[in-house]
Amino acid sequence: MNDTPLRIAVTGVTGRMGKEIVTCIVKKEKQFSQEIVLGAAITRLNTNICGMDAGILINTDALVGIEITDNLESIKDNFDVLVDFTAPDISIEYLKFCVNNNKNIVIGTTGFNQIHKNIILNASHKIGIVFSSNFSIGVALISKLLHKITQVIGNTSDISIIETHHNRKRDIPSGTSLTMQNIIVNALRSIHSNRIIDSNLDPTTYSSASSYKDILIHSIRAGDVVGEHTVLFVGPGERLEITHKASDRLIFAHGALRAAFWIGRDKIGLFDISDILEMDTLL
Ligand SMILES: NC(=O)C1=CN([C@@H]2O[C@H](COP(=O)(O)OP(=O)(O)OC[C@H]3O[C@@H](n4cnc5c(N)ncnc54)[C@H](O)[C@@H]3O)[C@@H](O)[C@H]2O)C=CC1
Numbered sequence: 703m704n705d706t707p708l709r710i711a712v713t714g715v716t717g718r719m720g721k722e723i724v725t726c727i728v729k730k731e732k733q734f735s736q737e738i739v740l741g742a743a744i745t746r747l748n749t750n751i752c753g754m755d756a757g758i759l760i761n762t763d764a765l766v767g768i769e770i771t772d773n774l775e776s777i778k779d780n781f782d783v784l785v786d787f788t789a790p791d792i793s794i795e796y797l798k799f800c801v802n803n804n805k806n807i808v809i810g811t812t813g814f815n816q817i818h819k820n821i822i823l824n825a826s827h828k829i830g831i832v833f834s835s836n837f838s839i840g841v842a843l844i845s846k847l848l849h850k851i852t853q854v855i856g857n858t859s860d861i862s863i864i865e866t867h868h869n870r871k872r873d874i875p876s877g878t879s880l881t882m883q884n885i886i887v888n889a890l891r892s893i894h895s896n897r898i899i900d901s902n903l904d905p906t907t908y909s910s911a912s913s914y915k916d917i918l919i920h921s922i923r924a925g926d927v928v929g930e931h932t933v934l935f936v937g938p939g940e941r942l943e944i945t946h947k948a949s950d951r952l953i954f955a956h957g958a959l960r961a962a963f964w965i966g967r968d969k970i971g972l973f974d975i976s977d978i979l980e981m982d983t984l985l
Pocket residue numbers: 713714715716717718719720745746747787788789792809810811812813834835836837838873877954
């Protein structure tokens with residue numbers, strides 16, 4: 703058992719999630735049984751904050767002794783697990799860096815296309831990857847319930863997903879809503895549902911929705927909403943509305959660091975938050 707502290711490299715440290723994760727590590731916002739320490743703080747190329755102590759970035763009282771860098775080579779021996787919440791193309795570059803240096807990675811970035819996802823899957827044959835569109839416990843629980851609810855009432859309900867996020871979010875619809883849509887579609891397949899896309903749906907009137915097997919996603923971008931998802935099952939005479947509302951990015955940071963602790967230095971394969979939380983043993 704390696705009881706030396708797990709060293710975390712954080713990418714996108716100027717971002718909302720990057721700062722949250724650095725804060726969670728440095729200020730020990732959440733306790734872990736094994737100590738987790740900041741090993742590296744990574745930012746995009748040529749930003750003027752390179753060389754700055756990461757503590758200054760998150761307004762700590764004391765310096766933390768980790769300088770922010772855009773030079774991956776300089777820090778490849780300074781960390782055990784990389785935690786990435788950035789953007790799809792650069793996430794893939796960070797993933798390749800981890801494969802080349804035999805480091806495990808936690809990926810929270812969303813907005814990946816199928817090519818990206820295939821690269822992530824292939825990489826998981828060489829390193830350990832926890833890849834999740836939402837690192838909150840609440841969404842992990844809802845995701846487990848969605849499968850079962852869909853199997854029971856999916857064939858007799860109209861199903862829609864509504865996702866609401868802050869007006870600075872780059873990708874649309876959210877990764878979480880796409881994951882939920884996938885869970886629902888797979889659950890419909892598991893009961894051999896013959897639902898088809900409703901030919902009456904005029905795509906132009908659903909321009910804000912991503913439709914898949916008539917499981918529509920409706921996206922709202924407004925203010926500083928951290929992240930809210932509602933799944934509607936509207937059936938004859940009754941409906942279910944299942945909602946998750948995040949109000950603090952700390953829940954995502956804690957989930958990601960819990961995942962980093964779980965994947966550790968040695969696991970190999972592709973996992974998601976439900977594996978970390980061992981949901982299948984709980985539900
Ligand atoms: N899985 C989860 O639980 C969560 C996932 N997210 C996802 O995490 C990602 C980041 O979200 P935020 O922190 O709100 O975004 P943000 O825009 O605040 O931060 C993005 C960071 O990535 C960096 N970045 C972007 N493009 C880059 C490039 N080409 N090279 C190097 N660095 C680059 C930016 O400099 C910034 O530091 C998004 O995809 C978001 O959907 C956000 C919250 C929770």
